[in-house]
Every structure is written in structure tokens, then in C-alpha cells.
Amino acid sequence: xxxxxxxxxxxxxxxxxxxxxxxxxxxxxxxxxxxxxxxxxxxxxxxxxxxxxxxxxxxxxxxxxxxxxxxxxxxxxxxxxxxxxxxxxxxxxxxxxxxxxxxxxxxxxxxxxxxxxxxxxxxxxxxxxxxxxxxxxxxxxxxxxxxxxxxxxxxxxxxxxxxxxxxxxxxxxxxxxxxxxxxxxxxxxxxxxxxxxxxxxxxxxxxxxxxxxxxxxxxxxxxxxxxxxxxxxxxxxxxxxxxxxxxxxxxxxxxxxxxxxxxxxxxxxxxxxxxxxxxxxxxxxxxxxxxxxxxxxxxxxxxxxxxxxxxxxxxxxxxxxxxxxxxxxxxxxxxxxxxxxxxxxxxxxxxxxxxxxxxxxxxxxxxxxxxxxxxxxxxxxxxxxxxxxxxxxxxxxxxxxxxxxxxxxxxxxxxxxxxxxxxxxxxxxxxxxxxxxxxxxxxxxxxxxxxxxxxxxxxxxxxxxxxxxxxxxxxxxxxxxxx
Amino acid sequence: xxxxxxxxxxxxxxxxxxxxxxxxxxxxxxxxxxxxxxxxxxxxxxxxxxxxxxxxxxxxxxxxxxxxxxxxxxxxxxxxxxxxxxxxxxxxxxxxxxxxxxxxxxxxxxxxxxxxxxxxxxxxxxxxxxxxxxxxxxxxxx
Numbered sequence: 001x002x003x004x005x006x007x008x009x010x011x012x013x014x015x016x017x018x019x020x021x022x023x024x025x026x027x028x029x030x031x032x033x034x035x036x037x038x039x040x041x042x043x044x045x046x047x048x049x050x051x052x053x054x055x056x057x058x059x060x061x062x063x064x065x066x067x068x069x070x071x072x073x074x075x076x077x078x079x080x081x082x083x084x085x086x087x088x089x090x091x092x093x094x095x096x097x098x099x100x101x102x103x104x105x106x107x108x109x110x111x112x113x114x115x116x117x118x119x120x121x122x123x124x125x126x127x128x129x130x131x132x133x134x135x136x137x138x139x140x141x142x143x144x145x146x147x148x149x150x151x152x153x154x155x156x157x158x159x160x161x162x163x164x165x166x167x168x169x170x171x172x173x174x175x176x177x178x179x180x181x182x183x184x185x186x187x188x189x190x191x192x193x194x195x196x197x198x199x200x201x202x203x204x205x206x207x208x209x210x211x212x213x214x215x216x217x218x219x220x221x222x223x224x225x226x227x228x229x230x231x232x233x234x235x236x237x238x239x240x241x242x243x244x245x246x247x248x249x250x251x252x253x254x255x256x257x258x259x260x261x262x263x264x265x266x267x268x269x270x271x272x273x274x275x276x277x278x279x280x281x282x283x284x285x286x287x288x289x290x291x292x293x294x295x296x297x298x299x300x301x302x303x304x305x306x307x308x309x310x311x312x313x314x315x316x317x318x319x320x321x322x323x324x325x326x327x328x329x330x331x332x333x334x335x336x337x338x339x340x341x342x343x344x345x346x347x348x349x350x351x352x353x354x355x356x357x358x359x360x361x362x363x364x365x366x367x368x369x370x371x372x373x374x375x376x377x378x379x380x381x382x383x384x385x386x387x388x389x390x391x392x393x394x395x396x397x398x399x400x401x402x403x404x405x406x407x408x409x410x411x412x413x414x415x416x417x418x419x420x421x422x423x424x425x426x427x428x429x430x431x432x433x434x435x436x437x438x439x440x441x442x443x444x445x446x447x448x449x450x451x452x453x454x455x456x457x458x459x460x461x462x463x464x465x466x467x468x469x470x471x472x473x474x475x476x477x478x479x480x481x482x483x
Numbered sequence: 484x485x486x487x488x489x490x491x492x493x494x495x496x497x498x499x500x501x502x503x504x505x506x507x508x509x510x511x512x513x514x515x516x517x518x519x520x521x522x523x524x525x526x527x528x529x530x531x532x533x534x535x536x537x538x539x540x541x542x543x544x545x546x547x548x549x550x551x552x553x554x555x556x557x558x559x560x561x562x563x564x565x566x567x568x569x570x571x572x573x574x575x576x577x578x579x580x581x582x583x584x585x586x587x588x589x590x591x592x593x594x595x596x597x598x599x600x601x602x603x604x605x606x607x608x609x610x611x612x613x614x615x616x617x618x619x620x621x622x623x624x625x
Binding site for chain 1: 558
């Protein structure tokens with residue numbers, strides 16, 4: 001285990017594990033945390049996992065660890081690393097199985113007071129229209145040709161099919177489509193798994209939530225985004241479903257040979273990687289982009305279903321634009337970006353695992369109205385607790401490869417949560433607090449109990465004080481849909 | 484369940500992991516380890532099968548070493564569940580060495596499968612020799 005005395009305090013909210021800590025470390029580890037969160041981070045193996053990452057070849061600057069860090073497999077959840085292009089590596093294990101798992105937030109003009117008598121109906125309608133749970137059938141069946149179009153064009157496919165608006169795409173990371181996706185680098189197995197899952201939430205920690213905009217911290221930014229205090233918002237958290245899981249499974253298996261071929265030494269086999277420019281590295285990149293595009297289309301399909309539910313329940317009160325997109329972000333992805341590192345502009349492959357891109361004002365790949373603000377950062381809390389809308393900063397570009405936190409971060413194992421919490425009692429408690437719960441599995445609900453997570457407000461306070469994001473609004477949940 | 488006669492309660496145990504699921508499996512040899520790892524996986528998701536005509540599948544896999552073969556084997560079972568909804572209560576290993584496996588599995592559609600397991604990972608994966616045989620800890624992404 002790593003102890004607190006192994007860390008250097010670089011400044012408030014920023015700790016370092018220097019490369020002298022382990023002979024194989026190539027870069028230091030920087031951890032964004034306050035006093036309490038650093039203790040929690042040292043409680044499990046997350047920081048040991050960060051040290052394993054820091055031993056990978058071709059990394060630049062440091063490995064950045066977000067305050068919501070927790071133990072994962074390979075890269076810790078809440079980790080960011082950047083590898084030099086073309087001589088660095090790309091790692092399917094560091095991106096993880098749920099490629100482009102991410103969050104979308106949509107905002108409504110309907111006030112909580114207007115919605116209150118209909119919240120049960122709204123939760124029922126969302127649960128019906130947005131399929132969730134283990135192995136659920138897809139809500140948008142695809143032919144083989146259409147499947148490849150989804151892989152290549154992502155949310156663009158949903159626009160062509162009438163499931164999206166132009167503004168939805170403008171307000172999506174990468175405009176909902178990463179160029180260069182190559183469905184030919186994807187196995188038939190992955191396509192088989194993904195074919196019947198487009199437009200589904202899945203299970204685990206994925207959810208759809210209805211919130212109220214409870215407090216605004218930056219009125220000007222909130223107004224530009226379309227967030228109004230006291231009005232409803234919808235959050236969608238899910239990814240590329242079985243399609244992405246199988247792509248990662250295939251490449252983690254294949255790359256076991258690649259590390260031998262290229263003589264790469266690993267401290268954990270889950271961190272398998274290949275040189276970025278190698279045929280193996282490029283094949284994974286093409287396949288990963290296909291999964292990322294599938295995930296953008298998946299969240300768009302769920303947004304379309306959520307809009308249908310708002311129309312069903314509120315009719316004309318929902319207005320011509322029942323749910324306006326605020327933004328859609330990825331938190332498991334490898335991206336090719338240019339960063340200023342040690343005085344040099346470098347092209348790097350930034351791997352974010354349970355971390356959100358958080359570029360500051362002036363970033364060209366944002367819709368015009370967002371450019372003066374910076375990129376929205378969407379931070380869902382645990383079930384039953386608050387969520388946050390933040391904005392990226394220039395400081396995050398200097399400190400964390402333009403990255404910020406992605407959620408609350410677990411502190412309790414799923415097993416312990418199920419042992420100590422009963423799903424039906426938890427549902428009763430949350431319903432008593434005015435949160436409508438629609439969940440397919442009571443043990444699944446117990447696993448996601450608020451007690452199993454860190455305090456999201458503390459995580460957000462830390463990123464704000466460390467300067468890697470700034471607060472715009474806080475949301476309070478009123479309905480949760482889960483598998 | 485068919486196959487090994489050992490007490491299944493002792494053949495694997497779930498261990499704590501903050502975000503995912505992890506379990507330790509013991510077996511007197513590689514063959515027993517592979518069968519018990521499969522049963523452990525099914526047990527973690529509390530799999531129950533339907534009462535219907537049995538389906539038989541042949542599985543053939545190759546990998547670079549025993550750990551890699553074990554991951555491929557368990558991911559194959561996950562794939563058969565996710566793509567066809569199948570689970571297997573009879574697991575027969577027909578051939579197994581350090582880099583290849585042939586198995587015949589028999590089962591039906593699943594009636595119950597509680598957890599959406601994304602994949603079996605390689606995290607800190609190592610099949611270790613112990614006094615009584617072999618031991619491995621597997622981490623599953625959920």
C-alpha cells in the first residue's frame with residue numbers, strides 16, 4: 001500500500017508521487033484531492049494502479065488522478081495519461097470495456113411545481129420508453145449496413161433518421177462523431193452484441209435521471225446553456241453497451257501478443273498496449289472510434305425517447321422544444337489532442353478513464369455560444385444525491401491535460417453494499433425524500449446506494465478549488481430510472 | 484451441476500473490490516480450476532436456467548498462456564450469454580493444455596442472470612501454485 005508520507009504536497013489540492021517512488025516509473029503521479037479525499041484514495045489500491053500506469057512507456061508530463069478516483073482494473077477510475085504520438089502507446093485496457101461511457105444533460109422549461117403532480121407518470125413513461133436492465137433488446141433495430149453507418153457517423157446517423165436535432169450534435173463532444181472510425185476493425189462478435197442494444201441504458205451504474213436545477217452559481221453561463229433555476233433537467237449515463245465491451249475484450253486479448261512482439265514490459269497485464277503507429281495500435285484506434293460513435297448514437301436515441309416521454313406526459317406544456325441539449329461528454333476514451341507540455345506543443349494520445357475532457361474558453365471544437373465559456377463538464381452524483389454542471393478552465397489544460405472529474409467515485413464494494421443495504425428499503429427511503437425510483441433489480445439498486453459513494457459536493461469543491469473546472473449549476477434528483 | 488464432486492462452497496470465494504466484482508478460485512489442477520472458475524462466474528450472477536430442452540455447444544480456444552486461456556474461456560461463456568441468452572450447468576473439459584482448450588458445455592436459456600458483467604479482465608492475473616494445487620483471482624468489470 002502507498003502511505004501519505006510517500007506523497008509530496010505540490011500545492012493545496014494537489015499531491016505528487018515522484019518517480020523516485022518506484023524504479024520503473026517513467027512519469028510522476030499527480031493526485032487532485034483535499035485532506036479527506038486523499039485518505040479515501042489511499043484506502044484501496046487505486047493509487048497503486050496509478051503507479052502501474054506511470055510505468056508505461058512513452059508517457060509525457062504526469063499521470064493525473066481526479067478526486068473521485070477509485071480502484072478499477074488496470075487504470076484506476078478517475079485516471080488520465082497522455083502518450084506521445086507517434087512513438088508512444090495506445091492501450092485498450094486503459095480506456096476500459098465501456099468505451100465512450102458518458103453523460104448527457106438536457107434541460108426543460110417546465111418548472112418543478114408544474115411537474116410535481118405528474119412525476120409518477122413521467123417516471124413510468126421514461127421507464128417504459130428507455131429500455132434498461134441486463135441484456136435488454138434494443139429500441140432501434142439495425143441492419144448490417146445501418147450498423148456500419150452508426151459506427152462511422154455516430155450521432156449523425158440519428159440526425160439522418162430524425163432522432164436528433166442539429167443543435168443536439170453541436171452540443172455533443174466531437175459533434176457526436178469521431179472521424180476515422182473503422183467498422184472493418186471490429187469483430188462480428190462485437191457487432192452481434194451491439195446489433196440489438198442501440199437505444200438501451202443497460203444495468204450497473206447506468207441510469208436516466210430527472211432533476212431540478214436547484215442552484216445556479218454562474219447565471220450568465222447558465223442562461224447561455226439554457227439552464228433555469230427551478231426547472232427540470234434530464235441526465236443520461238450510459239455507453240457503448242455490449243458492442244464496446246466486446247471490442248475491448250477482443251483487443252485486450254489480441255494485445256497480449258503485441259506486448260511480446262514489441263517488447264513492452266507491464267506491471268499489470270490489463271494495461272496491455274501497442275505502439276500508437278503500429279498496425280495493432282491503429283486497428284484498435286479505428287475500432288475504438290466505432291464504439292465511441294455507437295455510444296454517441298445510443299445516448300442520442302435515449303434522449304429521443306426521453307423527449308417522447310415529456311411529450312406524452314406534459315403535452316403542449318412541454319413546448320416546441322421539450323428538452324434542450326446542454327451537452328454530451330465521454331468519460332472513457334482515448335483522444336488525439338495537442339497539449340502544451342514543458343514549453344512544447346505536443347501531439348498526444350490522451351487516455352481518460354472515468355475522467356471528463358474539460359477544455360477552457362476559446363476551444364474551437366465547441367459550438368459558437370460555448371466558446372467564450374469553455375467546455376461543459378457534466379458530473380452526476382450518486383443515486384439520490386446532487387449532480388453538477390461545471391465548465392472547463394485554462395488551468396485544467398495546464399494541470400490535467402484538460403481533464404476533470406466524472407462523478408462521485410465509489411468507496412464501498414458492491415458486495416458490501418448488497419450485504420448492508422436492502423434495495424426495497426432504500427427505494428422507500430428515496431421515495432420518502434421525493435425521488436421516484438423505477439428499477440428492474442432491487443439488489444442492483446442496493447449496489448448503487450448513495451452510501452457506497454464519496455460525497456460528490458466534496459469532489460466538485462476540490463476540482464473547483466484546484467482550478468480544473470468551475471461551477472455553473474447544481475441539480476437535485478426527483479426521478480431515477482435504472483436497470 | 485455436473486463435473487467436479489468437490490464441495491462447490493469451497494471451490495471459489497468472492498473477495499472485496501471497490502467498483503467491480505472479484506473472486507478467488509482454487510483447483511487441484513488446471514482442469515478443475517477452469518471448471519470452477521466458470522461455476523464461480525455463474526454463481527456471482529446468480530444464474531438460473533430454464534426447464535427446456537438442453538443445448539450443447541463445443542468450445543475450442545487457443546491463447547498464449549494459461550492465464551490468457553482462462554480469460555478467453557470465461558469471456559466465451561459471457562459472450563454465449565449475451566448473444567444467445569445461454570447458460571451452462573454441465574461443463575466438460577475434453578482437452579486442456581497451457582495454450583489450448585476443448586470443452587463441451589450443456590445448458591439452456593437463462594431464467595435469471597442478475598449482473599451485467601462487461602468482461603473478465605487481466606487485472607493482476609496470475610495462476611499461482613499452492614500446496615493443494617492452483618489458485619487464481621479474477622476481476623470482472625461490471
